[in-house]
Amino acid sequence: MRHVQRRLASTAARALSVAPSQLPRFPPKDAVFENRAVPKPPFQPEAWAAAQPPPRTALSAFAHRIGLGSVLTTPDIVQQACTHSSFVAGEVNAGAATNAQLEQTGNALMGLFASEYLAAKYPYLPTRVLKAAVTAHVGPLTCANVAQEMGPRRFCAGTGLSCSHNPAHPNVVLHTDALASIPRALTALIYQNRSLPAARHFVHSFFLSRHVDLRSMLKFRNPKWALLQLVRKFDRERPVSRLLKETGRFSNSPVYLVGVFSGEDKLGEGFGSSLKMAEYRAAEDALLRVYLTQRPPDEIQLPTSTFPAGPDNVFTEQPFNIFQKGPEQPYTPPDLVVSEIMYESGGRSAVPRVSNAEAPSGSSEVGEAL
Missing domain, CATH: 3.30.160.20 (Double Stranded RNA Binding Domain)
Structure with a gap:
């Protein structure tokens, strides 16, 4: 009996994707065959573990690890930013908040920031190469790589889920696409809770500061x-x-x-x-x-720099009033x-x-x- 208890304890310790509050209820009712006459589908422990809500401590740790503890104040906001729309495709997680709308807003903002920065930095760059450079900086693959570096891992709901098993949603959601939605949603949340310069600072810090070889394009x-x-x-x-x-x-x-x-x-x-x-x-x-040919860094001016600047640094706990209006910044084209x-x-x-x-x-x- 001691060997069996140790084996169960070690198995429960390795189940990182299952919240500790859910362990006493394991196994779920779907895994128990109460009536042998009624056939039931086979129980899939991986799918069951992915459908469980992540621990709130892991969500708070993720927000502080990427330096956005002052913006992502509650674990529910972090969970929404890390929940892909494919996670609520089934009946188990129906009604949960997803990052579908945040992803669209963040994608538009990231494209705006990358386009104006690259156009100002490389004034002679051809149009097609400029579009390819924007994709290389803030495209889906880059967003997925940044999300992996941030470390959401298994608690990000929907990152390993597929909709192919659901007849109402026959499309398959790739793991890369689900991960790419996380940085876009974070950009939209910073823009919503702080200001546009704050969101631009986040994109410049995590994306536009990377080196991309434009010669090969x-x-x-x-x-x-x-x-x-x-x-x-x-x-x-x-x-x-x-x-x-x-x-x-x-x-x-x-x-x-x-x-x-x-x-x-x-x-x-x-x-x-x-x-x-x-x-x-x-x-x-x-x-x-x-x-x-690159324009000197001290001569680069972006059109979005005319917006009133909010707090000096979004990575601090400085309070910010969203209704506060600052003076318009000067801009020389x-x-x-x-x-x-x-x-x-x-x-x-x-x-x-x-x-x-x-x-x-x-x-x-x-x-x-x-």
């Missing part, structure tokens, strides 16, 4: 031709390729270093095992230098830059579309110095 089919059109739009001299260094010309593995110049200014450089490859990389490097070069756009821009046969190729496309 810029792909050019013909970088030499695109560089030629770009230089023409800036009214600069025609780009010329010059051989800077070389080694092993008569060996099996030569290396050439080529630079692209516009007058006396070097636009970019690249290396390769052939002159064409080095010139191709040099033109691509010149385009990346232009499109990835930055100077407009030259629009992007949309080559091969089917004639819908200033640069006409050319075929591969009409487009210049080789070293004569950029210059004839080689």
